[in-house]
Amino acid sequence: QVQLVESGGGSVQPGESLTLACAASASKYKDSYITWFRQAPGKGREGVAMLYTGIGPTFYADFVNRRFTISKDNAKNTVYLEMNNLKTADTGMYYCATDRRGGMWNDPGAYKSWGQGTQVTVSS
16 A cells, blocks of 8 residues: 655756655654655765644755745645755655654654655756
C-alpha cells in the first residue's frame, strides 16, 4: 500500500518556479511531521523543509534562503513545497518522508516512511 506519493517535478530554467505535492494516506497524514528531502546525483539526502500537520512550526534548511515555502491542505492530506527562483544547485530527486522517530528534523535516518520521489531538474 503506497502511503506517500510525490508529484509536480519537472525540468525548468534557473529563476523559474515549481510546486511539489506530497499526498499522504489519512493514517500517515494526521498529526504527523512531514518533511521534504532532496538528493542530488552523487550526494546524500538532505532535508529541505518540514511541517507538522497539526499546529506547529515549520523548519527550513539554510540553503532555502526564503525561496521555498512548505504548506499543507488538511482536506486533501497533502503537503506542498513551493519553490521559487530555482537554481541549478536545486537539481535532484525530491522525496517526502514521515513517521519521524526523533532526532534532528533534517536527518533522513529519523524517518521511517518515504515516497518514491519526484525529479526536479534546473538547467539553462
